[in-house]
Amino acid sequence: MDKICTYFGRFKELLEEFYVSPYRGAVARARRDEDDLFMLFVFGELMGVPNPATYYTLELQPLLLERFHDWHRRQGFEHSPLDGFRCC
Amino acid sequence: MQAIFLAIIGLSLIFIGYRFYSKFIAEKIYQLDPNFETPAHSMRDDVDYVPTNRVVLWGHHFTAVAGAAPIIGPAIAVIWGWLPAFLWVTIGTMFFAGVHDFGAVWASVRNRAKSVGSLTGDVVSPRARNLFMVVVFFLLMMVNAVFGVAISTEFQATPSSVIPAWTAVVVAIGIGILIYRMHIPILWPTVAGTIILYAVIYLGELVPISLADGTLGLPAGAQWIIILFVYAGIASLLPVWLLLQPRDYINGIQLFVGLGLLYGAVMIANPPVVAPAINPNVPASAPPIIPLLFVTIACGAISGFHGLVGSGTTSKQLNKETDARFVGYLGSVGEGALALVAIIAATAGFASLGEWEEMYSEFGNGGVGAFVSGGATIVSRGVGISYEFAATLLTVMAVLFAGTTMDAGVRLQRYIIQEWGSIYNIPVLQNGYVATLAAVTSCLILAFGAGGPSGEGGMLIWPLFGTTNQLLAGLTLLVISVMLVKLGRPARYTLIPMIFITGMALAAALLQLSTLYAAGRWALLGIDVVIVLLAILTGLEATSAFMRERKASTAGANA
Numbered sequence: 330m331d332k333i334c335t336y337f338g339r340f341k342e343l344l345e346e347f348y349v350s351p352y353r354g355a356v357a358r359a360r361r362d363e364d365d366l367f368m369l370f371v372f373g374e375l376m377g378v379p380n381p382a383t384y385y386t387l388e389l390q391p392l393l394l395e396r397f398h399d400w401h402r403r404q405g406f407e408h409s410p411l412d413g414f415r416c417c
Numbered sequence: 418m419q420a421i422f423l424a425i426i427g428l429s430l431i432f433i434g435y436r437f438y439s440k441f442i443a444e445k446i447y448q449l450d451p452n453f454e455t456p457a458h459s460m461r462d463d464v465d466y467v468p469t470n471r472v473v474l475w476g477h478h479f480t481a482v483a484g485a486a487p488i489i490g491p492a493i494a495v496i497w498g499w500l501p502a503f504l505w506v507t508i509g510t511m512f513f514a515g516v517h518d519f520g521a522v523w524a525s526v527r528n529r530a531k532s533v534g535s536l537t538g539d540v541v542s543p544r545a546r547n548l549f550m551v552v553v554f555f556l557l558m559m560v561n562a563v564f565g566v567a568i569s570t571e572f573q574a575t576p577s578s579v580i581p582a583w584t585a586v587v588v589a590i591g592i593g594i595l596i597y598r599m600h601i602p603i604l605w606p607t608v609a610g611t612i613i614l615y616a617v618i619y620l621g622e623l624v625p626i627s628l629a630d631g632t633l634g635l636p637a638g639a640q641w642i643i644i645l646f647v648y649a650g651i652a653s654l655l656p657v658w659l660l661l662q663p664r665d666y667i668n669g670i671q672l673f674v675g676l677g678l679l680y681g682a683v684m685i686a687n688p689p690v691v692a693p694a695i696n697p698n699v700p701a702s703a704p705p706i707i708p709l710l711f712v713t714i715a716c717g718a719i720s721g722f723h724g725l726v727g728s729g730t731t732s733k734q735l736n737k738e739t740d741a742r743f744v745g746y747l748g749s750v751g752e753g754a755l756a757l758v759a760i761i762a763a764t765a766g767f768a769s770l771g772e773w774e775e776m777y778s779e780f781g782n783g784g785v786g787a788f789v790s791g792g793a794t795i796v797s798r799g800v801g802i803s804y805e806f807a808a809t810l811l812t813v814m815a816v817l818f819a820g821t822t823m824d825a826g827v828r829l830q831r832y833i834i835q836e837w838g839s840i841y842n843i844p845v846l847q848n849g850y851v852a853t854l855a856a857v858t859s860c861l862i863l864a865f866g867a868g869g870p871s872g873e874g875g876m877l878i879w880p881l882f883g884t885t886n887q888l889l890a891g892l893t894l895l896v897i898s899v900m901l902v903k904l905g906r907p908a909r910y911t912l913i914p915m916i917f918i919t920g921m922a923l924a925a926a927l928l929q930l931s932t933l934y935a936a937g938r939w940a941l942l943g944i945d946v947v948i949v950l951l952a953i954l955t956g957l958e959a960t961s962a963f964m965r966e967r968k969a970s971t972a973g974a975n976a
Contacts, residue, residue: 343473345603348596348666351477351730354465355657356597 368393368400375411418694420765420795421687423499424680427507427757431750434511439746442516443739446901446910447523453738456530460733466530468736475744478731479751480669482518482723485564485785485819486716486886487756492763492788493879494713496777497706498695499764505710506760509718510753513914517890519745520897520911521724525732526741527900533728533893540899545892545958552889552951554833555944556722559882561649561826561856562863564819566875569641571785571812576625577618577805578812584617585667585817586652592663610663611670618809636871642864645823650857653828654849661828664821672755675814679758679792682799683765692764692773703780704880704932708924712883717756719918721889723749759788766791781876785815830856866940877941880929884922884948888955891919895959902966915959923952 349356371393374383398416401409409416443449457468494502521533528536534553538546572579588610595606628637635643652660699706716722727745735741763783767773767790776787793808800807831852838846845851868875894915901908926948933942 341602341604343470344607346470346473347476347669348603348662350467350469350473350734351481351665352657352662353463353467354730354733356662357464359656359658 364396365400365403368396372397372411418690419687420683420690420761423503423690423761423765424683424757427503428754430507431510431753431757434515435746435750438511439515439519439742442519442746442910443742446906447520447741448906449523449739449741451737451739453526455526455735455738456732457734457736460529465730466733469734471736471740471743474731474734474736474740475747475751476669478726478744478748480665480672481726481730482716482720482748483672483752483755483818484668484716484822485567485815486560486720486722486822487752488759488788488815488818489567489784489879490714490883491717491756491759492785493781493783493876494710495692495760495763495787496696496703496780496783497699497710498693499690499760500694501706501710502714502760503757505714505718506753506756509714510749510756513719513890513918514717514723514749514753515746516911516914517719517721517894517897518723518727518749519742521727521893522732522735522741522745523738524897524900525728526735526738530733531728533724533896536728536896537892540896540903541958541962545895545962548951548954548958549889549892550833552721552885552892552955553725554830555947555951556882556885556889557826557830557833558856558859558863559878559885559944560722561646561823561830561860562867563875563878563882564823564826565642565645565649565860565864566638566868566872566878567785568645568816568819568823569638569872570876571789571816572641573627573637574786575789575808575812576627577621577809578816579626580621580624581614581617581809581813582816582820584620585614585664585813585820586648586660588613589660589663589667592666593659596663597658607666607670610667614667614671615810618806618813621809621813622805638871638873639865642872642875643861645820646827646857646861646864649820649823649827650853652824653831653856654853661821661824664817664824668817668821671814671817675811676755676758678796678800678810679762680754682796683758683761684799686795686799688765688795688798690761690765691767691770692777693770696777698774700778700780704928708921708928709880711918711921712880712887712925714756715883715886715890717752717759719887719890719914720752721886721891721893723752724890724893758792762792762795763787764791766794768794781879784876784879785812788815827853827856827860830859863940863944867938874938877938880925881941881944881948884925884929885951887918887922888948888952891915891922891955891959894918895955895962899962899966902963902970905970919952919955919959923949923956926952 370380371386371389374380457466460466491502491506524536525531534549537549592606592610595601596603628640630636632640731744777783789808789811792811793804796807797804834852834855835847864872864875867878894911898908898912898915926945929945933945
């Protein structure tokens with residue numbers, strides 16, 4: 330019985346990999362695009378884009394600090410576009 | 418001749434190819450090294466570059482390359498009799514497709530998992546790279562147009578397939594949401610999705626759907642083609658996880674179920690092959706067998722499209738270099754097996770020679786229709802389900818394969834148009850919606866330009882699609898051959914297939930110039946002229962690359 334369970338578990342793992350592996354990159358990029366949009370919501374106000382939810386998103390800024398550098402590079406800013414956030 | 422012999426002899430031959438010929442190529446020509454660090458390890462990022470179990474990798478390589486094309490091509494080509502198609506599929510798989518697909522994976526793995534397109538730029542010349550991109554764009558345009566026409570024809574021939582085929586889209590979106598958004602383990606959505614998919618086939622039989630001629634002043638076929646392209650345009654803009662990924666997955670399951678069902682039924686029912694080995698009464702509309710056989714059957718014997726897959730995702734996930742043989746060569750063996758069963762269905766699934774000749778009264782009449790009606794006869798006799806159910810099941814299988822290729826094809830066309838927009842600095846083309854619209858419009862123009870207002874003659878595109886596909890295969894084989902020459906190894910095992918297939922593609926394109934001119938098919942004639950030019954340019958690039966390498970090696974020897 331144990332053996333069957335192990336085989337079944339292995340089968341499920343392989344099935345999972347069969348589903349995930351061809352699109353891992355594409356899905357990661359799609360997720361990153363969604364995250365980038367979210368970053369714009371959070372940091373938009375600092376760049377002059379009015380955001381009525383700034384009061385709430387302000388709290389998130391420290392949590393997203395680590396991602397900030399990669400994000401502004403992806404958006405085409407060689408250096409940080411914000412005075413308050415001098416990451417590079 | 419009984420069908421079971423065709424199946425056993427064919428499968429044995431391609432398996433012998435895998436067992437012996439691919440071993441020879443792996444050891445002596447590509448010289449695979451189990452200790453070579455593949456890009457999946459050296460560039461591992463757990464996103465694109467991830468070492469993957471070879472069976473899983475084979476599974477998705479095989480399901481990515483096998484689609485509707487290895488069904489349609491052989492099912493058209495049996496018009497010349499079963500023997501030529503059978504020989505080209507088996508010999509093609511052994512000595513052409515296997516070496517090509519395996520070689521594309523190997524060449525890419527040895528070059529930091531670069532795609533064949535960029536390898537063409539590095540190894541042959543930057544000019545050849547642009548040539549490659551144009552060939553790929555044409556290939557995608559043709560495959561989308563021809564599959565749109567094929568699905569439309571099938572929806573009209575088997576109205577019971579309409580509901581199941583569209584339900585598959587809903588099931589796929591459901592699976593995508595369950596897995597990606599709700600993080601449900603894959604097994605249960607798979608089981609539920611598969612059950613729904615097969616259960617809806619009954620519903621399709623109860624509620625067949627046909628479109629009325631004349632809505633918006635268009636015949637039903639044209640309406641379906643437009644609906645399909647509107648769908649493909651929208652689907653190609655959706656996130657990958659929502660539709661394309663689960664749809665591909667469902668197709669993978671369908672492919673394995675379908676192959677098992679068809680081969681099982683052939684073994685049990687063992688129908689006689691009613692078609693002649695070599696057809697003495699080939700209809701006047703059929704073009705000469707040489708060179709057209711070699712472009713009518715592309716996928717299933719050799720297909721350039723496989724090189725794109727092999728050097729795209731597969732090479733980034735190869736765990737060990739020695740796995741390339743298992744994944745690449747055996748992937749083409751799987752596709753050869755699908756083409757083989759399509760030949761059997763289209764030649765042994767008819768009650769009499771008269772019935773078969775009626776189906777093949779005109780070139781291009783076979784295709785999915787012959788596969789479905791022949792295959793359904795065999796499956797219903799072998800497995801004991803009704804003919805109607807079997808026909809709907811096989812139609813849905815073929816339609817889903819073709820439909821997914823359309824989704825992915827329009828998406829890839831969009832990427833190419835966007836890339837051209839950025840290369841030539843045309844901002845409007847970089848917009849996703851504009852690029853998609855341009856892609857869909859180009860396909861629609863081709864489908865209606867070739868097939869007339871009803872899209873009926875659209876299958877005339879098929880040989881042109883095969884020709885372009887073979888040119889792409891020629892370019893990939895060229896890259897592999899130049900690499901082998903640079904390494905000082907014998908290149909004849911890839912060079913001879915390259916010369917043969919490019920020569921056949923050029924001959925087929927030239928021959929079709931006169932047929933299309935005589936028939937007054939101007940849209941297709943224009944495309945054929947471009948193909949002839951592309952074929953000549955491919956030949957010139959190949960010659961110049963080899964002259965350069967020869968000079969370099971002579972200079973090296975003298976120094």
